[in-house]
Amino acid sequence: MKINTLFSISLTMLLFFTGCASDTPNNEPIKPQEPDTKGLTAFVEEDNNSKTRTTGDYDGSGINFYWTEGDRLWVNNVTLIQDKKNTISKDLVNHPTIPTAVKRAATAMFYFEGSFTAPSYPVRYTGKGSTVGDKVTFKLRRGNS
Numbered sequence: 001m002k003i004n005t006l007f008s009i010s011l012t013m014l015l016f017f018t019g020c021a022s023d024t025p026n027n028e029p030i031k032p033q034e035p036d037t038k039g040l041t042a043f044v045e046e047d048n049n050s051k052t053r054t055t056g057d058y059d060g061s062g063i064n065f066y067w068t069e070g071d072r073l074w075v076n077n078v079t080l081i082q083d084k085k086n087t088i089s090k091d092l093v094n095h096p097t098i099p100t101a102v103k104r105a106a107t108a109m110f111y112f113e114g115s116f117t118a119p120s121y122p123v124r125y126t127g128k129g130s131t132v133g134d135k136v137t138f139k140l141r142r143g144n145s
Helices: 002-023
Strands: 040-044 055-058 063-066 074-077 079-082 109-113
Touching: 074 109
Parallel strands: none
Antiparallel strands: 040 109, 055 063, 074 079
């Protein structure tokens, strides 16, 4: 009887502490979920001095170019295909000296659907919000000029 009682008490304590352990909050930071890129091909600029991005900042010796929110690319793989996803939103940072300036990302990855086997492909940037890869829209800016 003593063995059964001791076993029952031990089992009860084990279950109690196991239940309490699961109530302990995890202090590790929650990592943001990466976008699902299964089945997509990533295009990344290899030269960080590439002049293909949409905003520039003169630093006294040259212009540093950046991606901005909403930028998309088109790749020519027989037909023009717009990126399915990109990492710009995840990598946006504030301008270091102008707090009101547009947020920007120094680099980005662009993901495309389809099969890509060539060593390189022509890529186009047709402007923010473009719905076609073969036309560029220049917005008119009206002012006092």
